[in-house]
């Protein structure tokens with residue numbers, strides 16, 4: 001087996017434990033089924049381009065992006081643990097290069113991101129299937145968004161993991177950052193109708209772009225704005241991936 | 254064949270010169286011991302030799318491969334147990350061995366056999382199902398060392414592998430290593446524990462402040478630096494013998510079990526001859542006579558002390 005796949009195999013083995021599965025499956029289910037239906041009393045429908053979606057469908061599609069983002073925390077955690085428990089050095093003194101280590105993390109993020117997206121799509125499908133408009137263009141959109149989003153957020157988590165020394169620091173910073181990303185975004189509520197400051201803040205947040213592209217992939221309604229959002233998502237992913245790679249390749253031993 | 258050949262290696266961290274121009278050569282099939290006090294540069298040397306960090310200058314050839322040009326080729330053929338602990342906290346002991354074998358591309362059948370063999374050899378059967386997070390530090394160290402034997406290698410680097418091990422685990426490990434060397438493995442081994450080096454190593458280098466200050470076989474080191482011998486002579490009766498031994502120097506008399514005369518000097522043989530003469534002419538029976546061999550520890554302390562003294566006097 002290629003060295004990178006051996007590392008991916010190891011990454012998946014050490015990351016996939018009960019806690020992670022709960023984090024990845026139970027939380028989104030609670031959001032979709034509890035929050036989604038509880039809020040329908042307040043929110044009857046959410047405008048989405050020319051369509052209007054019911055709130056559970058809106059939030060279920062938002063959860064796909066949310067879940068991709070959360071799943072990529074894994075890459076930060078792997079790097080963080082590898083440094084803390086000496087496995088980083090041990091791997092680099094084994095039959096691997098730094099580039100392979102970095103690449104294996106990218107693949108791990110990609111795989112976990114896609115599986116998470118698939119999982120939530122499957123869970124949410126019964127809820128949003130009435131409004132779904134899958135076609136040749138839309139499914140690749142969801143896959144594109146999953147991959148770019150995974151790389152973008154995986155890089156952010158990696159950057160944080162290389163910059164921090166104490167373990168409390170790591171948890172606090174990463175949770176704060178991801179909490180901000182989650183709640184100041186269009187994952188839970190639409191930007192249309194939000195107070196202008198908040199709506200602007202939504203668009204300073206890459207999760208918004210990720211969620212918007214996923215939604216278009218599911219509900220159709222492709223517009224020029226979404227095209228821009230895809231470009232921004234790609235550019236951000238490239239920039240952050242570049243920074244993460246640079247920091248990782250310079251990480252002191 | 255030379256397994257390790259390093260020439261004029263230098264490595265500094267900022268303005269600290271951790272490795273200050275050392276040469277090392279290790280023949281294949283040997284156990285090479287690397288001794289030195291804390292901060293001497295042992296770990297840094299090991300990191301250089303295993304390509305984990307690049308030297309500031311100097312050349313390193315490992316198993317005939319130029320280590321700075323082809324570090325990956327070197328790493329594929331060596332095993333390394335670093336001084337720093339390394340483990341996967343969420344995996345069980347057996348799983349972490351198994352996964353480590355997978356990382357080294359060992360086929361699954363061989364992997365399973367080796368896991369069993371190593372769990373037994375390193376006395377880990379009882380904790381095989383426990384997570385690495387839930388075992389003691391010494392047990393974790395054993396897992397770390399055992400793990401390295403999951404893959405094949407021509408040369409193994411061990412940085413204080415026995416640190417934190419109890420005496421029986423330590424002996425078990427040293428014997429396991431000896432067995433592997435009989436099968437053709439070459440070992441580069443650092444330690445603080447002198448008996449360990451003496452028990453295990455074919456050749457020993459002592460490093461201090463980044464410089465190698467002595468290299469030789471343990472016996473030769475003792476010959477060179479261990480001329481000061483200690484000889485004990487025990488005579489049965491309580492005797493006041495200092496009066497008889499006037500003119501003889503470098504001895505000590507104590508009276509805990511009978512009377513014991515201890516000679517400690519570089520020319521203890523001559524002093525012994527004189528004392529024996531005196532005892533004989535006074536008709537005193539000798540009950541026991543023993544030569545306490547110079548331990549490597551004493552040599553180590555002497556050599557390091559001398560090297561510190563000379564670097565101070567030379568203004569360093």
Ligand SMILES: Nc1ncnc2c1ncn2[C@@H]1O[C@H](COP(=O)(O)OP(=O)(O)OP(=O)(O)O)[C@@H](O)[C@H]1O
Nearest residue numbers: 253266269271289290291292293294295296297298
């Ligand atoms: N990463 C680092 N950054 C700065 N200085 C370092 C670093 N690693 C080691 N040093 C310095 O280099 C010198 C040699 O350290 P090294 O770890 O090689 O010693 P050692 O012989 O392995 O000691 P010990 O017996 O305590 O393990 C020391 O003065 C140490 O302070």
Ligand SMILES: [Mg+2]
Nearest residue numbers: 295296297336
């Ligand atoms: Mg050390």
